[in-house]
Amino acid sequence: GDSVTQMEGPVTLSEEAFLTINCTYTATGYPSLFWYVQYPGEGLQLLLKATKADDKGSNKGFEATYRKETTSFHLEKGSVQVSDSAVYFCALRDALNFGKGTSLLVTP
Amino acid sequence: DGGITQSPKYLFRKEGQNVTLSCEQNLNHDAMYWYRQDPGQGLRLIYYSQIVNDFQKGDIAEGYSVSREKKESFPLTVTSAQKNPTAFYLCASGKGGRGMEQFFGPGTRLTVL
Numbered sequence: 001g002d003s004v005t006q007m008e009g010p011v012t013l014s015e016e017a018f019l020t021i022n023c024t025y026t027a028t029g030y031p032s033l034f035w036y037v038q039y040p041g042e043g044l045q046l047l048l049k050a051t052k053a054d055d056k057g058s059n060k061g062f063e064a065t066y067r068k069e070t071t072s073f074h075l076e077k078g079s080v081q082v083s084d085s086a087v088y089f090c091a092l093r094d095a096l097n098f099g100k101g102t103s104l105l106v107t108p
Numbered sequence: 109d110g111g112i113t114q115s116p117k118y119l120f121r122k123e124g125q126n127v128t129l130s131c132e133q134n135l136n137h138d139a140m141y142w143y144r145q146d147p148g149q150g151l152r153l154i155y156y157s158q159i160v161n162d163f164q165k166g167d168i169a170e171g172y173s174v175s176r177e178k179k180e181s182f183p184l185t186v187t188s189a190q191k192n193p194t195a196f197y198l199c200a201s202g203k204g205g206r207g208m209e210q211f212f213g214p215g216t217r218l219t220v221l
Contacts (some may be wrong), residue, residue, distance in 0.1 A: 007219040043114075043198055043212030044151075086186040089150065096166070098143075105128035 002027040004092050006099035013080055013106050021075040021102045023064075023090035033057075033066055033073040034091040038101070044089060048074075080106045110135045114199050114213035115149035121193075121220050127186045129216050131199035137211070139204035144168060145196040145215075147168045154197075157182055158204055186218065 007022040025033065032051045036044040048057030053068035062077045073090060085106045090099040112133040121127045133140065142154040153166030157176040171190025176182055182201075186193045196217050200210040 034209055035211075041215075043214045044200075044210075045212070046209040049207065049209055096141075096153055096156070098151040102147070 002031070002092050002097045004090050004097050004099040006088075006090050006102050009087075009101070009103035010061070011102060011104045012105070015082055015106055015108055016079045017106075019075070019077040019080045019084075019104070021088055021104070022089075023073045023075065023094050023099060025071050025073065025090075027071075027092055031093040033064075035062070035064055035073070035075050036089045036091060036098075038087045038089065040086075047088070080104070082106045082108055112199060112201050112213040114197075114216050116216060117214065119216055119218045121218070122221055124188045126187050127183055127193075127218065129186065129197055129199075129218070131182045131184065131213060132180055133182075133201040133211070133213075134180060135201055135211060136179070137201035137203055138179070139212065140176065141200040141202075142166075142172075142174065142182070142184045143198045143200065145198055146180050150199065154184065178219045193218060 003026045005024050034049045035047040036045045037047045048059045050057040050066035054063045064073050064075045087101045087103045089101045115130045139158045141156040143151040152168050154172050155174040157163035160179050163174050163176050173185045195217050198215045199213045202208050202210040
């Protein structure tokens with residue numbers, strides 16, 4: 001069946017550091033891929049998505065590219081801010097499958 | 109404003125009592141979902157519904173029940189059969205179909221004493 005694997009957290013970075021959060025998936029066909037973000041005590045919000053191979057989703061300085069050959073959808077940001085501290089979830093298809101989440105803490 | 113609401117934000121119940129969590133959306137979405145979130149476990153799907161009067165079990169449906177009598181509403185009942193009900197519960201809705209994202213409510217934190 002479908003599944004998503006995310007890198008374990010927590011990830012701690014200094015402000016302005018480069019961020020990568022790895023996400024790989026197992027699925028048949030060409031599923032849509034999503035990144036969601038959850039701030040403390042809140043629900044999830046869509047951060048970005050990609051619906052076909054080689055698509056790049058981007059939003060608020062975050063990017064992720066749909067790599068069919070490596071079944072990956074890694075999240076990246078060139079310069080993180082304290083306000084990016086949150087939990088990030090990778091999701092597959094119509095989001096019936098979520099990764100376990102990666103907690104990010106950005107320190108000043 | 110369109111959105112998805114959950115109430116209450118915090119809920120306390122005694123062990124052995126059933127409790128119903130509310131979820132309402134005015135986004136005209138066909139699909140609605142319930143997830144449970146525990147520390148270190150990510151999101152686990154409890155039930156989902158793709159159309160009114162129809163719903164399917166997710167990965168952890170035991171001890172829970174739902175109804176979908178109206179498009180806008182998808183209440184979740186946590187029954188006394190649920191062994192460990194204390195958790196953060198998230199409701200979501202979406203248009204369904206390929207590439208469609210979900211919209212999440214703010215969540216309800218249930219504590220069973």
